[in-house]
Amino acid sequence: MSLVNLAHVCSHLQNASKARLAVTSIPVSKLHVKLMLGLQREGFLSSLTLGGPTPPKPFLLQAQPSPEHLDNMADLLREQPWLAYPVADRKQPRAVRALLQMQTTTNGGADEAAGEPGAESTTTKISASQLPSINTSSPLTRPGDASEVHVPLNPAKRRLWLGLKYYQNEPVLKHMKLVSKPTRRIWLTSEDLGKITRTRESAFVKGLTHPGECMFVTTDRGILEARECVERRIGGMALCRVW
Amino acid sequence: MSACRSARCLLSKATAAAGSPLGLSKGTSKRTFHSSSPRPARKRRPHYPSIKASDLKILNEDAQTLLPKYSDAETQLLSNRYTPSQLAAIKAAESVIDPRDVLLQGSQRTDPWRLPYHSDLIEVDKIIDHAEKLDVRDTIPQGKKNVRLANAVERDAAISKIATENLAKLYPGGLPDGQLTPKQQDELEQAVEGAMMQASLDPRAIYTSNNKAELAALADPRYSVVLPDLPRLDSRLAKATRRLSSEEQEDPRQKRMLQYLGWDKSKLRQIRTKTLVVHGVVNQTRMGKIRSMYYLTIAGNGDGLLGVGEGKSVEPEEGRKQSVMAAIRNMRPVPRYENRTIYGTLEKKIGATKVLLYSRPPGFGLRVQHLIFELARAAGLQDLSAKTPRSRNKMNVIKATWEALTSQKLPDEIARGRGKKLVDVRKVYYGGSVH
Structure with missing residues (x-):
């Protein structure tokens, strides 16, 4: 769990939102993915996609399913509802299966706005033409759909693509800062977190005084927002603060 | 000037020139001895406002329609x-x-003293x-006027006489007799004491005179020198100062600004302005240095509006006016939490100046440096603390604070940006009686 990389991610996201980018990519790691999922849950990010060196197709450029196709998919799902859930191919290595699992869950969150039941379900198969990458497609989707993303088999080439959000010409995520540093980790109890979320300083961590400020904490239950930790009475290591 | 012309034609009037023996052209006027154009005669202002006949006609018609004379039927009623x-x-x-x-x-009139x-x-x-003032010399009948200080005997006599008169006014039916209740007794004692006090202060007790009319005049307030005159409404001063609102001199710049803002004058009067920075600046040209004055003024209504304006001019007063107008024109709303403090910590950096503003609980006060204090007061903030950890350049501190205060993000906006729904529960619990 390298906080150096997380620090790079933090400053990269600040720079990308200053440059008003729509999508940006960060290196893939379990910590990054979980933190970005937390950011997406708090509404800082619009989408989260595992991909290669090229960005995924923007939603507006993706092929939109025709109404008949949607009807067909709905009928199919009524009869075989298990098609909505991803089924990893047994032939694939375990790591790839896990990645695809993650990918589909994140896409599920991102594509809620699309409102298509078929797009959420993906099964995997390695096509002969694109051997170095994993082609994610399902019997329900057609070529050019949102779920058809090529993930390189080489983990070093994988990137996590993030959709940034803007509201009234201002970035939604403007500041992102580490709390724990690579040389000094900070662990907080739930009492500390309670004080911090009530804008008071505790354990040498300043309170969340900026309007709409969030802090992410890594706990044994995953990466959670500080207020959620207080609710669940969990402590953990503070990662970063976002506002 | 030609030497052939005589001094006479130079000094003669234009009308006379037509018939002059030299036969000068008709348009030749009396020449002036200097090259600059002559100053027109001082424009005289009339003592009374000149009203156009058309306006007077409109006024007469309005008076006829709005306040008509009683008709026969109305008189009957x-x-x-x-x-x-x-x-x-x-x-x-x-x-x-x-x-x-x-x-x-x-x-x-709507005042309570109407x-x-x-x-x-x-x-x-x-x-x-007030009673009409009287003059002693005119109104007292003839006789010797000899007012002098009373001696002790005369004084005592006068006091007892005046006290008796005063008591007689209080008890017209004579002093109460017989058995008195303690309350009546008390009242009587107070009345006697008051009458004696009044009598001892009366000028008739201190001075005396043989002339009875003169003695009476001493006690008459109409002869008092201290009594103020009745106000004379027909005085020239009152007439000169009385002006209709339409006749008031209007600053064209102010007028333009009011049009720009869509305000009227009464609203402008509620704006508080204060010049916070004044210094001289110099522009070096090939002609030399041109000095002018720079002004930075803030404007606020003390209720969530705040503006900062700059002005610069060679004329100091002009520069100040420029800055005031700019400040009023630049006024922007300052979002305030509970109408007293800001929404969370604010940060703004301009140049080398960084301003940190912190929201504070009720009753905390404005514990900030003087420039930020003035801005907060003009904006109507009551609880605030601030830090200026880096440069404290006055202009930049003011600008950074203004920017930070006016560009606050509201919690509702932040929630909408993140796609969340935010509900202020205090509005539910306290029946909407929160800010």
Whole structure:
């Protein structure tokens, strides 16, 4: 769990939102993915996609399913509802299966706005033409759909693509800062977190005084927002603060 | 000037030139001895506002329509209600007041000291008004005027006499006799004491005179020098200062700004402005240095509006006016939490200046440096603390604070940006009686 990389991610996201980018990519790691999922849950990010060196197709450029196709998919799902859930191919290595699992869950969150039941379900198969990458497609989707993303088999080439959000010409995520540093980790109890979320300083961590400020904490239950930790009475290591 | 021309034609008037023996052209006027154009005669201002005939006509027509004379039918109706003498009084009163004056200057008084009746104030009311002033020399009948200090015997006699008079006013039916209740006894003692006090302060107890009329005049307030004169409404000063609102001199710059803002003057009067930075600046040109004054002014209504304006001019007053107008024009809303403090911590950096503003609990006060204090007061913030950890350049501190205060993000906006729903539960619990 390298906080150096997380620090790079933090400053990269600040720079990308200053440059008003729509999508940006960060290196893939379990910590990054979980933190970005937390950011997406708090509404800082619009989408989260595992991909290669090229960005995924923007939603507006993706092929939109025709109404008949949607009807067909709905009928199919009524009869075989298990098609909505991803089924990893047994032939694939375990790591790839896990990645695809993650990918589909994140896409599920991102594509809620699309409102298509078929797009959420993906099964995997390695096509002969694109051997170095994993082609994610399902019997329900057609070529050019949102779920058809090529993930390189080489983990070093994988990137996590993030959709940034803007509201009234201002970035939604403007500041992102580490709390724990690579040389000094900070662990907080739930009492500390309670004080911090009530804008008071505790354990040498300043309170969340900026309007709409969030802090992410890594706990044994995953990466959670500080207020959620207080609710669940969990402590953990503070990662970063976002506002 | 040609040497052939005589001095006479130079000094003669233009009208005379036509018939002059030299036969000068008709347009030749009296020449001036300097090259600059002559100054026109001083524009004289009339002592009274000049009213155009058309305006006067409109006024007369308005007076006719808005305040018409009683018609026969109306007089008939009035006569049912009032006696002939009352009717005559009403008509006389109506005729006294010019309806044009009512239109131009008339307004109903609403203050608590207004008179309980409508009057043209011609007659002196004995209760409300001061008595008319009298002059001793004119009104006291002839006789020797010899006022002198009273000696002890005369003084005692005068005091007892005046006290008796005063007591007689208090008890017209004579002093109460027989067995008195303690309360009555107390009242009587107080009355006697008051009468004695008044008598000892009366000028008749200190001075005395053989002339009885003169002695009476001493106690008469109408002869008092201290009594103020009745205000003379027909004085020239009052006339000169009385102006209609339409005649008021208007600053063209202010007028343009009011049009720009869509405000009226009364709203402008509520704006508080303060010049916080003044210094001289120099522009180096090939002609030399041109010095001018720089002004930075803030404007606020003390209720969530704040503006900062700059002005620069060679003329100091011009520069100040520029900055004031710019400040009022630049006013922007400052979002305030509970109308007293800011929404969370704010940060703003301009140049090398960084300003940190912190929201604070109720009753904390404005514990900030003087420039930020002025801004917060003008914006109507009451609880605030601030830090200026880096440069404290006055101009930049003001600008950074203003930017930070006016560009706050509201919690609702943040929630909408993140796609969340935010509900202020205090509005539910306290029946909406929160800010």
